[in-house]
Amino acid sequence: HVDPKRALFFTEKDIPTWKTLTLTFHNPTTQQPPFLPRELADALPFSSAHLPEILHKFSVTPTEARSLRATIRECETRALNENQKSCATSLESMLDFSVAHLGKDVAAASTHGAEESNGKEYTVTSVKKSPDGAKGLVVCNREDYPYAVFFCQRTTTAAAYQLDLTAADGSKAELVAVCHRETSSWNPESVPFKVLKVKPGEVPICHVLPQDNVVWIPK
Secondary structure, eight states: OBOTTTOOEEEGGGGGGOOEEEEEEOOGGGTSOOOOOHHHHHHSOOSGGGHHHHHHHHTOOHHHHHHHHHHHHHHHHHTTTOTTEEEESSHHHHHHHHHHHHOSOEEEEOOEESSOEEEEEEEEEEEEEOOOSSSOEEEEEEOOSSSOOEEEEEESSEEEEEEEEEETTSOEEEEEEEEEOOOTTSOTTSHHHHHHTOOTTSSOEEEEOOTTOEEEEEO
C-alpha cells in the first residue's frame, strides 16, 4: 500500500510494486480557467511589452497582476533561444508543439479521477510505460493566468507511466507518474534526494504528475 500524498518522490522500480493507492482528486475544470479558442488567444497580446494593456483588459487584482506578470516573464525567459520549450496559450498551440517534437501520432495523459474524492483507496489494475526512444516526452505545466496557459518542455531523459485505478465502489481514475532519469546535474541538497536517501545520478527520480498538468506521449 502506498500513499503518494505522503511519498511525494519515489524511484522507478517502486512503481511495479504498487497494488493499492490512496488518492485525493479534485475537479480541475471547476477551479481552473479554460482554454480560449486559438483565434482569440492568438489575437490577445501576451508579452511584457503589452503588460499595461493586458492588466487593463482583465481587470485583475494587485495579487493577480503579480502572478500574471510573473507568468509572462517566465514564459519569455524560459523559452528564450530554446526551441524545445514553449508557452501554449491554446490547446491547438500545445498540440502543435507536441507534434513538432514527437510526430503526428501522439496521445495526451494526465492524472484525473472520474469524480472528486478525498483519500479514497484505489486498486492498480494496469500499468503502461511510455515507449523508449529518441523522441522523448512533452510535459506541460499549467501557469497562473486569466485563461489557460501551459509551459511545455520536451525532454528525452524522462519516462511516463500511466496507471489505471479502480475503487471498491467501481469508480475509475488514472494516475500519471513522470520519472527523471538524468539527475546528475540536480542540486544534491534538493528534497528528492533527502527523501529517497540517494545521490544525484544514482537512480531515476519519479513524482506524480499534478492533476492539472499534461504529458504528451508518442504512440
